[in-house]
Amino acid sequence: MPKYxxxxxxxxxxxxxxxxxxxxxxxxxxxxxxxxxRELMAHRELRTRAWRxxxxxxxxxxxFDLLFASVDDxxxxxxxxxxxxxxxxxxxxxxxxxxxGALRVTLLEVKATLARAEGALHLAAxxxxxxx
Numbered sequence: 803m804p805k806y807x808x809x810x811x812x813x814x815x816x817x818x819x820x821x822x823x824x825x826x827x828x829x830x831x832x833x834x835x836x837x838x839x840r841e842l843m844a845h846r847e848l849r850t851r852a853w854r855x856x857x858x859x860x861x862x863x864x865x866f867d868l869l870f871a872s873v874d875d876x877x878x879x880x881x882x883x884x885x886x887x888x889x890x891x892x893x894x895x896x897x898x899x900x901x902x903g904a905l906r907v908t909l910l911e912v913k914a915t916l917a918r919a920e921g922a923l924h925l926a927a928x929x930x931x932x933x934x
Contacts, residue, residue: 805860806831808838811896812853814903828865831857835868840875847876851888852895869893 805822825831835855843850851871858864871877871892877885917923 806834806865807858807860808835809856809858810842810853811856811900812850814899814901814906816856822860831865832868835866836873839868839870839873843870843874847874852892852899854896869896 803824803826805824806828807819807822809819810817823831823834825834835857839853839855842853847870851869851874853870855868855870856864857866857868869889869892871889877888880888
C-alpha cells in the first residue's frame, strides 16, 4: 500500500510529515488531507484559511496541494463567487508568505557567504537546519 506524506505549509514555514500514512490510493489521501485540514482549522478558521497541505507520495512526487480555505465549512453560506474570491485571496496570501519565508532564507545564505568571504564565523539555522 502506498505511503503519503502530509506536509503542513503555514505562515511561510513547512512542517514536514516524517511518518506518513499508508492509504490505498490518491483519492483516499485527498479525503484524509481534508479531514486533517478540518481538524487543524477547528475553531480558528480565520487564522488558518491560508494554510496548505502539500501531499507527496513515498517517492517524493507531489500528488496535490490542499488549501484549507477550500474545505472551510464556516463559509459554506457564502455565494459561490464570494467563496471562490475568498479561496483565491487565501491562496495568494499563502504564496506570499512562502515567498517571504524563502526570501528570509536567501538573505541568511547571503550573510553567511559574505561572512565566510571575510573570514568571519557565521552560524545561522532555519527550522533547525544550518544555512550554508
